[in-house]
Amino acid sequence: MERKKICIVGVGLIGGSMALQLNEKGLAAGLIGVESSEIHASRALELGLVDEILPLDQAIRNSEAIVLAIPVDTLTGLLPQILDQVTNQIVFDAGSTKEQLIEAVKDHPKRGRFVATHPMWGTEYSGPAAAVKHAFENKAVVICNATDSDEDAVEWVKQVYRKIGMHLLEMDAVSHDLHAAYVSHISHITSFALANTVLEKEREDEAIFEMASAGFESTVRLAKSNPAMWVPIFKQNRENVLDVLNEHIAQLRKFKSCLEKENYDYLQELIENANRIRRILK
Amino acid sequence: MERKKICIVGVGLIGGSMALQLNEKGLAAGLIGVESSEIHASRALELGLVDEILPLDQAIRNSEAIVLAIPVDTLTGLLPQILDQVTNQIVFDAGSTKEQLIEAVKDHPKRGRFVATHPMWGTEYSGPAAAVKHAFENKAVVICNATDSDEDAVEWVKQVYRKIGMHLLEMDAVSHDLHAAYVSHISHITSFALANTVLEKEREDEAIFEMASAGFESTVRLAKSNPAMWVPIFKQNRENVLDVLNEHIAQLRKFKSCLEKENYDYLQELIENANRIRRILK
Numbered sequence: 001m002e003r004k005k006i007c008i009v010g011v012g013l014i015g016g017s018m019a020l021q022l023n024e025k026g027l028a029a030g031l032i033g034v035e036s037s038e039i040h041a042s043r044a045l046e047l048g049l050v051d052e053i054l055p056l057d058q059a060i061r062n063s064e065a066i067v068l069a070i071p072v073d074t075l076t077g078l079l080p081q082i083l084d085q086v087t088n089q090i091v092f093d094a095g096s097t098k099e100q101l102i103e104a105v106k107d108h109p110k111r112g113r114f115v116a117t118h119p120m121w122g123t124e125y126s127g128p129a130a131a132v133k134h135a136f137e138n139k140a141v142v143i144c145n146a147t148d149s150d151e152d153a154v155e156w157v158k159q160v161y162r163k164i165g166m167h168l169l170e171m172d173a174v175s176h177d178l179h180a181a182y183v184s185h186i187s188h189i190t191s192f193a194l195a196n197t198v199l200e201k202e203r204e205d206e207a208i209f210e211m212a213s214a215g216f217e218s219t220v221r222l223a224k225s226n227p228a229m230w231v232p233i234f235k236q237n238r239e240n241v242l243d244v245l246n247e248h249i250a251q252l253r254k255f256k257s258c259l260e261k262e263n264y265d266y267l268q269e270l271i272e273n274a275n276r277i278r279r280i281l282k
Numbered sequence: 283m284e285r286k287k288i289c290i291v292g293v294g295l296i297g298g299s300m301a302l303q304l305n306e307k308g309l310a311a312g313l314i315g316v317e318s319s320e321i322h323a324s325r326a327l328e329l330g331l332v333d334e335i336l337p338l339d340q341a342i343r344n345s346e347a348i349v350l351a352i353p354v355d356t357l358t359g360l361l362p363q364i365l366d367q368v369t370n371q372i373v374f375d376a377g378s379t380k381e382q383l384i385e386a387v388k389d390h391p392k393r394g395r396f397v398a399t400h401p402m403w404g405t406e407y408s409g410p411a412a413a414v415k416h417a418f419e420n421k422a423v424v425i426c427n428a429t430d431s432d433e434d435a436v437e438w439v440k441q442v443y444r445k446i447g448m449h450l451l452e453m454d455a456v457s458h459d460l461h462a463a464y465v466s467h468i469s470h471i472t473s474f475a476l477a478n479t480v481l482e483k484e485r486e487d488e489a490i491f492e493m494a495s496a497g498f499e500s501t502v503r504l505a506k507s508n509p510a511m512w513v514p515i516f517k518q519n520r521e522n523v524l525d526v527l528n529e530h531i532a533q534l535r536k537f538k539s540c541l542e543k544e545n546y547d548y549l550q551e552l553i554e555n556a557n558r559i560r561r562i563l564k
Contacts (some may be wrong), residue, residue, distance in 0.1 A: 010485040120493055121495060123495065171490055183498045192556035195467065197533045199555065210462050211462070213404070218504065222500065227554055231549055247482060247483070252530070262525065272509055275509070276477075277506060
């Protein structure tokens with residue numbers, strides 16, 4: 001696989017981790033970073049994530065492939081402008097929502113150069129210092145509406161993800177956004193809300209935090225996630241997230257009703273049903 | 283610290299992991315298991331968790347200390363009967379609720395031999411095969427109503443937990459049950475409900491599980507937990523769990539309302555508030 005000169009727009013958690021993988025797997029002939037935060041830009045250089053930081057226009061001209069790893073609202077606004085400047089470069093993104101993004105460029109003359117992807121990996125941390133080696137490995141990556149992209153572009157992007165160790169899924173943007181609401185977005189909302197539930201209480205008593213155990217940490221760690229990333233995701237995937245959130249509140253109400261009515265047989269049933277998740281999680 | 287002949291009632295996840303620690307830290311002069319499930323009993327012997335399995339009465343007579351690691355409903359029923367047979371043995375439990383248990387023995391002539399404890403550790407698995415080495419280390423253990431126990435009993439139990447590497451907290455049973463609802467019990471309910479939310483959807487589409495990522499796994503893994511352990515906990519801590527669950531549903535409704543009204547400034551605020559959990563979780 002031929003090395004390409006690659007530009008990474010947004011050298012944070014995702015862009016930085018991608019940079020580390022592109023280097024380690026020998027996929028980059030050079031890595032240019034584009035980064036609006038000066039602090040992040042110098043940190044990315046210090047950490048050796050990219051070789052240089054350039055303004056966007058210049059970075060596009062000097063690259064053969066462009067990775068977009070910025071919040072989905074900025075991404076949706078920026079992608080048409082980037083495609084305006086693209087000649088034959090391959091552009092792909094790592095955003096958590098796909099429908100609005102694809103809609104924003106559907107009639108663009110360079111639409112074919114863009115491949116819409118969502119590598120299903122992240123942590124609750126952000127910024128270039130949060131970048132980690134071996135990220136994305138053994139996780140799924142979703143490629144959306146692949147037939148709207150040029151064949152050479154899709155093939156190269158697929159090869160990149162395969163080299164990183166991801167397994168490929170293909171689906172349309174509408175299905176992606178619905179599924180992402182279930183397997184990722186709702187987990188963040190429950191975690192944010194659980195943190196707020198406990199912090200509300202904490203005003204009254206510090207002791208509960210001394211008692212916090214691994215189970216608590218597991219369900220609440222996503223609550224550390226960056227609002228700059230997550231508000232735009234919830235905004236773009238509003239309808240799906242609302243549907244799932246309504247279903248989740250309905251499921252919680254079943255537990256509430258069991259306890260209120262002291263119906264422990266039904267409580268047992270609800271938990272046994274939840275146990276079926278064992279089939280899916282190792 | 284003098285070794286004691288120790289009996290473990292319930293050689294499952296908690297009792298089995300305790301057995302491994304008592305052996306490794308050189309605290310046991312011998313380990314007797316009491317186990318109602320024949321399958322678990324033979325598995326515990328095979329795994330070398332205990333030296334022998336005996337009927338409860340005989341095990342009590344042959345022991346100097348007794349650890350109770352059984353579901354809290356059975357525990358509350360059994361503790362008075364165990365204390366009836368105790369001469370000078372030390373008895374302590376590992377249950378997740380404390381108020382009803384302590385109430386059940388408050389006038390027992392042997393109350394002093396019993397120390398009520400809750401080591402804040404567990405996993406989503408159960409049975410003797412789920413026992414792991416180095417469990418409990420660097421976690422908190424809560425000792426409740428310590429002044430109702432004989433001084434020698436409390437001191438020995440504290441030393442055991444210290445040797446295992448736990449840090450000690452002391453509080454009354456009422457406070458314990460309230461705090462446990464916040465830092466442990468609600469996490470299990472949200473996880474069970476989240477699993478049910480997704481499993482409800484799964485009927486329609488299998489693709490979402492191929493996409494499931496680490497964030498999803500983190501928030502939903504507790505949903506694998508055993509109902510035989512958890513139904514009795516929710517039952518005994520019903521009022522506190524209901525209070526926390528109501529608060530949690532109210533917090534989720536704030537997220538719902540933000541999305542419905544497209545009030546993204548308030549959504550940002552809610553997430554920023556949740557981020558304050560960083561202070562508590564490393």
